[in-house]
Amino acid sequence: MYYDNETVIYLNGQWQLAKDTTSGLYQQSFHYGNGVFEGIRAYNTEQGTKILRAKAHYERLLYSAKTMHMDVKYSVGDLIDLTYQLLKKNKLQDAYIRPLVYTDEKLGLQAESKCNLFLCAWDWSQYFAAGELNMKVSPYCRPDPRSCHVDAKVSGHYVNSILAMKDAHQDGFDDALLLDQKGFVAEASGANFFFQKDGELFTPPRGNILPGITRSIVMELAAANDIRVHEKHFTPEEVGVADGAFLTGTAVEIQAIGSINKQSFRLPWGDTFGAMLQQQFNDYVRMRKVEFKKTKAA
Numbered sequence: 001m002y003y004d005n006e007t008v009i010y011l012n013g014q015w016q017l018a019k020d021t022t023s024g025l026y027q028q029s030f031h032y033g034n035g036v037f038e039g040i041r042a043y044n045t046e047q048g049t050k051i052l053r054a055k056a057h058y059e060r061l062l063y064s065a066k067t068m069h070m071d072v073k074y075s076v077g078d079l080i081d082l083t084y085q086l087l088k089k090n091k092l093q094d095a096y097i098r099p100l101v102y103t104d105e106k107l108g109l110q111a112e113s114k115c116n117l118f119l120c121a122w123d124w125s126q127y128f129a130a131g132e133l134n135m136k137v138s139p140y141c142r143p144d145p146r147s148c149h150v151d152a153k154v155s156g157h158y159v160n161s162i163l164a165m166k167d168a169h170q171d172g173f174d175d176a177l178l179l180d181q182k183g184f185v186a187e188a189s190g191a192n193f194f195f196q197k198d199g200e201l202f203t204p205p206r207g208n209i210l211p212g213i214t215r216s217i218v219m220e221l222a223a224a225n226d227i228r229v230h231e232k233h234f235t236p237e238e239v240g241v242a243d244g245a246f247l248t249g250t251a252v253e254i255q256a257i258g259s260i261n262k263q264s265f266r267l268p269w270g271d272t273f274g275a276m277l278q279q280q281f282n283d284y285v286r287m288r289k290v291e292f293k294k295t296k297a298a
């Protein structure tokens with residue numbers, strides 16, 4: 001699924017075939033999760049292939065690397081250029097791009113500044129199968145911001161997501177909704193959360209979440225439709241009486257939620273802001289004209 005015999009990847013200054021690439025077994029990243037990464041999408045638009053918010057993604061990659069004391073020798077501009085080359089070499093137009101920065105071989109626990117850059121991409125059209133997600137409020141909470149930099153995309157943080165997702169699947173749900181240490185809703189295993197109530201949208205504030213780039217696009221689109229978005233703490237019980245809810249993320253894009261802990265919402269998905277924003281997001285990423293709707297009377 002990720003590569004075939006022809007797939008080209010970038011590793012530390014070299015273009016090489018994915019199938020011929022190997023990596024050492026003694027890296028800190030492998031043993032302790034000390035790597036940082038991104039998930040980026042490129043879309044086939046009327047003006048050619050465009051990487052969505054490339055600058056924001058690579059700024060976040062460099063920020064994540066800095067939190068882990070890694071010294072990345074590439075600028076945001078270098079990384080964007082390399083990514084366009086990667087897409088071209090693999091003849092990809094709609095693609096998911098995965099940059100990974102991982103440390104050199106070292107099995108001590110001292111931070112390692114020397115690091116490697118790996119870039120790969122593949123065709124990954126849809127993350128979840130079509131339809132509305134049934135989510136479970138997870139017994140696992142998000143990592144405490146006093147334990148690690150939760151706003152950085154660090155490989156090791158994702159064991160939390162894997163455990164939460166597995167727990168949700170074991171109980172027959174599609175994904176997990178994780179709470180913070182105080183019991184407020186934080187985010188899904190790999191996406192941000194929004195709900196709609198009485199003509200407004202609500203999403204958790206920064207602090208216990210990965211502040212998503214899709215989340216900020218959705219907030220911009222909402223503003224263009226005159227929809228108020230409140231960044232505030234709320235409990236899963238408050239979401240229980242919502243009109244609708246959705247997830248946002250590079251992989252999931254805008255994903256409808258059908259229910260949380262088997263409780264569904266007041267409105268059918270098609271009548272929610274989520275459905276409208278999903279349509280606008282699809283147009284926006286493909287650089288088509290976006291039809292905004294003023295939701296309030298002037």
Ligand code: PMP
Nearest residue numbers: 190191192210212213214249250
């Ligand atoms: N939260 C988590 C934990 C994630 O892994 C992701 C995916 N990167 C997101 C939120 C959404 O972020 P973005 O919109 O930047 O992809």
